[in-house]
Amino acid sequence: xxxxxxxxxxxxxxxxxxISPAQAQETKRIALVVKALGIGFFEAAAKGAEEAAxxxxxxxxxxTGPTDTTAEGQIEVINSLIAQNVDAIAVxxxxxxxxxxxxxxxxxxxxTVISWDSGVAKEGRQMHLNPSSNPLIGxxxxxxxxxxxxxxxDVAVLSATTTSTNQNTWIEEMNKVMGNYPGINxxxxxxxxxxxxxxxxxxxxxxxxxxDLKAIIAxxxxxxxxxxxxxxxxxxxxxxxxxxxxxxxxxxxxxxSGASKSFAIWNPIDLGYSATMIAxxxxxxxxxxEAGAEIPMGRMGSxxxxxxxxxxxxxxxxxxxxxxxxxxxxx
Amino acid sequence: xxxxxxxxxxALLVLAILILLGLISSRFSGFxxxxxxxxxxQDTSILIMLALGQMVVILTRCIDLSVASNLALTGxxxxxxxxxxxxxxxxxxxxxxxxxxxxLGAINGILVWKVDIPPIVVTLxxxxxxxxxxxxxxxxxxxxxxEMSASFKAFPRYELLGQPVLSWMAVASIILFYLLVVRTPLxxxxxxxxxxxxxxxxxxxxxxxxxxxAFVIAGAISGVCGYLWVSxxxxxxxxxxxGFELEVVAACVIGGISIAGGIGTIGGAVLxxxxxxxxxxxxxxxxxxxxxxLAISGSAIIIAVAVNARSERKKGRIIxxxxxxA
Numbered sequence: 001x002x003x004x005x006x007x008x009x010x011x012x013x014x015x016x017x018x019i020s021p022a023q024a025q026e027t028k029r030i031a032l033v034v035k036a037l038g039i040g041f042f043e044a045a046a047k048g049a050e051e052a053a054x055x056x057x058x059x060x061x062x063x064t065g066p067t068d069t070t071a072e073g074q075i076e077v078i079n080s081l082i083a084q085n086v087d088a089i090a091v092x093x094x095x096x097x098x099x100x101x102x103x104x105x106x107x108x109x110x111x112t113v114i115s116w117d118s119g120v121a122k123e124g125r126q127m128h129l130n131p132s133s134n135p136l137i138g139x140x141x142x143x144x145x146x147x148x149x150x151x152x153x154d155v156a157v158l159s160a161t162t163t164s165t166n167q168n169t170w171i172e173e174m175n176k177v178m179g180n181y182p183g184i185n186x187x188x189x190x191x192x193x194x195x196x197x198x199x200x201x202x203x204x205x206x207x208x209x210x211x212d213l214k215a216i217i218a219x220x221x222x223x224x225x226x227x228x229x230x231x232x233x234x235x236x237x238x239x240x241x242x243x244x245x246x247x248x249x250x251x252x253x254x255x256x257s258g259a260s261k262s263f264a265i266w267n268p269i270d271l272g273y274s275a276t277m278i279a280x281x282x283x284x285x286x287x288x289x290e291a292g293a294e295i296p297m298g299r300m301g302s303x304x305x306x307x308x309x310x311x312x313x314x315x316x317x318x319x320x321x322x323x324x325x326x327x328x329x330x331x
Numbered sequence: 332x333x334x335x336x337x338x339x340x341x342a343l344l345v346l347a348i349l350i351l352l353g354l355i356s357s358r359f360s361g362f363x364x365x366x367x368x369x370x371x372x373q374d375t376s377i378l379i380m381l382a383l384g385q386m387v388v389i390l391t392r393c394i395d396l397s398v399a400s401n402l403a404l405t406g407x408x409x410x411x412x413x414x415x416x417x418x419x420x421x422x423x424x425x426x427x428x429x430x431x432x433x434x435l436g437a438i439n440g441i442l443v444w445k446v447d448i449p450p451i452v453v454t455l456x457x458x459x460x461x462x463x464x465x466x467x468x469x470x471x472x473x474x475x476x477x478e479m480s481a482s483f484k485a486f487p488r489y490e491l492l493g494q495p496v497l498s499w500m501a502v503a504s505i506i507l508f509y510l511l512v513v514r515t516p517l518x519x520x521x522x523x524x525x526x527x528x529x530x531x532x533x534x535x536x537x538x539x540x541x542x543x544x545a546f547v548i549a550g551a552i553s554g555v556c557g558y559l560w561v562s563x564x565x566x567x568x569x570x571x572x573x574g575f576e577l578e579v580v581a582a583c584v585i586g587g588i589s590i591a592g593g594i595g596t597i598g599g600a601v602l603x604x605x606x607x608x609x610x611x612x613x614x615x616x617x618x619x620x621x622x623x624x625l626a627i628s629g630s631a632i633i634i635a636v637a638v639n640a641r642s643e644r645k646k647g648r649i650i651x652x653x654x655x656x657a
Contacts, residue, residue: 038471038569067466162621191621196564196571201374205615208361229476229565233488250566253477328477 027058030279031081032272033074033091034065035118040249041221041268042092044331045117048272055298056280062086071095075102082106088279091125092117100124112283116275118166119310126282126289127305129275131266133312137219137245138173140264140316142181144243145215148261152183153214156206158227158244160194160220170219187213192223199226207234218244224263228254248319248327255324262320266313268331274300274313340587343638344602351609358617369494375608376501377556377563381575382582382604383508383597384549389583390512390521391542392528392592393443393450398553399575400461401435403567405557407465410474410567417480424483428558429551435461436550440543450542458576465569476565487563497559504552509597517544525592582607585635606635 032049034042046063053059062081066073071094079102081089089106093099093115103113103124116129132140145155157174159167171189178186187210192199199222206213207230216231218224224246231240237259246263254260274297281287287295289309296302303311319327356363381398388395405428412419412427435457442453476484487497512518520541523531528538561567586603588595610631614624 036471038466038469040472043472190615195573196566197560197575200564201611202615204370204374205612208367209359209616209618225476225566226564250473250475253475253565256477 027060028056028088028280028283029060029062029084029086030088030090030276030283031062031064031086032275033077033081033089034063035092035094036069036073037065037067040247040331044268045092045272045275047330048269048274049276051269052273052276052280052298056277059276059280061276066094069094071098074099078102078106082109082111085109086111088112088114088283090114090116090275090279091120093120094118096121097124112279114275114279114282114289116271122308125309127278127295127309127311129271129278129303130310130312131268131271132314132316134169135173135176136312136315138170138175139177140318141170141217141219141244142174142177142184144262144264144318145217145241146181146184148241148243149184149214152185154185154187154210154212155215155217156187156210156213157189158199158202158206158216158218158220158223159189159191160223162191164194164220167219174217192218192220192226194220194222196222196226199223200230203227203230204234207231207236207240213240215241215243218242218246220244221246221250221265224260225250225254228257228259231259232257245316247331248324249329249331251319252324252328255319255321262318264316264318267317270300271313273298274303278303341596341598341602344586344599344606347635348602348606348609351606351613355609355613355617359613362613362616369498371608371612372501372605373495373498374612375604376497377559378578378582378608379501379601379604380504380552380556380559381579382586382600383504384552385579385583386586386588386595386597386600387508387512387518387521388450388542388545388549389580389588389590390525390592390595391545392525393542393545394454394580394590395436395439395546395549396451396454396576396580397435397439397457397461398549398579399572400458400465401432401550401553402557402560402575403569403571403573404435404461404465405432405554406561406571407469407474407557407567407569409558410479410561411468413480413483414474414478417483421482421486424558425555428554430554432554432557433547433551436546436548436553437543439550440546443546444539444543462569469567469569471569474561474567479562479565484562484565487559497563500555500559505597505601511548512597517541521545522593525594527593578607581632585632603635606631 032046049061053061064077066077074094078089082105089111100121100123103120107113113125114127115125117131119128157171188206190202190206192202203216203226206216216227218227224242224244228242231237231242237257242260243263245265247265251260251263277297278295281295282289291305291307291309294302294304305311352363361367385395385398408431409424409428439453439457442448443450487495489496491499520536523536524538524541531538560572582604583600585606586599588599610628
């Protein structure tokens with residue numbers, strides 16, 4: 001036991017010695033931890049982070065994450081980042097609570113911890129950056145449908161799973177503002193479980209059950225693509241407008257085919273950029289994360305934190321035939 | 332003949348499907364319209380084809396859990412080829428998909444045959460390995476509708492005699508598998524190997540090779556389905572058809588194919604797949620709370636298996652006699 005302890009101590013000392021030259025260069029190392037590697041959305045966020053790093057000059061971005069969207073994978077990644085003694089960790093979490101103990105450990109070591117996109121419970125981070133606010137998104141998805149229906153009509157919602165927190169909150173916020181859109185009736189809410197085949201079948205079911213359907217609102221990137229394909233295959237492109245939240249690269253073809261007139265998403269490049277800016281400002285003590293504080297985010301303006309130390313970046317960005325081609329190669 | 336049919340599992344399944352259709356049409360009358368039934372068949376085509384492949388594997392007392400991963404990997408490869416060389420005609424892509432699928436199936440087969448690892452372990456392993464490879468070759472990126480060529484997407488939708496090619500592919504597979512299982516020595520060997528491997532050895536059948544061939548055939552059809560899936564839903568990403576292998580096994584079990592090997596018919600597999608396909612297509616239109624949907628499809632499977640187990644017990648497992656009649 002004692003030998004093991006000694007060995008571990010030696011290893012720890014050796015590791016510290018090896019790390020110290022890196023610290024001496026005084027570049028701030030900011031780790032961008034994503035839900036899983038290889039997702040277009042997060043790759044784009046990493047681009048934004050690199051942009052921020054270039055602007056700031058003395059920042060090195062470590063873009064990392066697990067290979068599948070699990071909390072266990074993220075905990076391993078964060079532990080190794082703590083061992084590398086990075087200056088800041090900005091995480092999009094796979095689980096609200098599971099990461100808290102690990103992130104607390106990071107904060108105890110003086111590492112700045114923020115969450116962005118998908119949040120961590122309050123005690124596990126200094127602040128959380130929402131891409132947009134839930135009321136803004138809820139309003140946006142119904143507005144997208146209503147804008148193309150001047151005379152009103154029936155619309156249906158194709159969500160992810162029945163238990164997806166994000167989607168359920170957005171649909172709830174959407175229902176709150178329904179009064180502002182007279183003539184628009186939400187006739188059904190169905191769940192495609194974020195699987196292409198189930199979403200496709202559900203969209204087919206909607207078209208069968210509601211022959212007068214004018215629009216399908218899918219606030220999920222898998223669902224919106226599947227619904228657009230189902231509408232195209234049914235020969236109803238142009239008749240039924242598929243809208244909601246999607247990525248330009250995945251939706252470009254369906255905008256061209258006329259199945260989708262417009263859709264929205266927050267700009268992941270801006271999101272990665274803002275998260276990096278905030279992490280930098282907190283790590284260098286240029287701002288502090290407390291309720292009511294205003295933290296600058298470079299070209300994105302600034303974010304004001306609420307009592308839960310959360311802030312919203314901006315309105316979702318709308319894509320349609322006029323601009324989708326410019327963004328489809330980016331994310 | 333007729334008396335035998337009435338007592339058979341297929342008759343029971345046909346009855347179950349008719350009752351199911353009756354129940355559905357009482358809530359949504361448009362469901363049993365011929366046009367809608369055709370679209371349900373089209374929607375179930377891929378499940379039917381995979382169930383046929385799975386059936387020959389299960390007949391030999393094995394199981395292939397990697398079919399969905401095989402489908403996803405072949406689909407991604409075919410998609411990537413299409414992006415790189417949009418001019419390549421679809422028949423070539425189909426051939427590539429089939430060969431690659433057969434190759435992936437052969438890996439399972441070799442491990443079961445030569446290394447003698449239990450099939451459930453082998454295919455559980457390759458299930459994750461194949462998924463992992465998709466991640467490696469695609470970098471986790473999606474292939475989207477606008478990146479695929481028009482002919483790539485059009486093939487399964489092309490209408491022949493009023494029905495899409497996808498449905499015809501399922502029909503062709505049913506015929507081919509029927510001929511394979513009933514009319515070829517290999518097909519009969521599947522039953523013999525699953526029914527009693529030791530006796531099969533004495534009749535001069537190479538048990539390992541027969542299992543290997545079953546995996547290759549299941550792999551080949553999964554490969555073809557890989558192309559069909561990707562082109563039908565016009566999207567390819569790491570997670571496509573995730574968990575679909577369980578649905579395929581469920582279709583076989585509902586269709587009366589014994590997990591213990593040696594028992595099962597083409598008709599059973601097809602009806603089992605149709606049964607699941609009808610439930611899947613009906614649930615969205617009959618206005619049942621989504622919270623109940625999973626429970627309902629789950630119970631349907633359990634009921635079917637329970638009925639299965641009961642009738643199986645009565646019949647016993649006299650394989651050679653059945654072979655004589657067919």
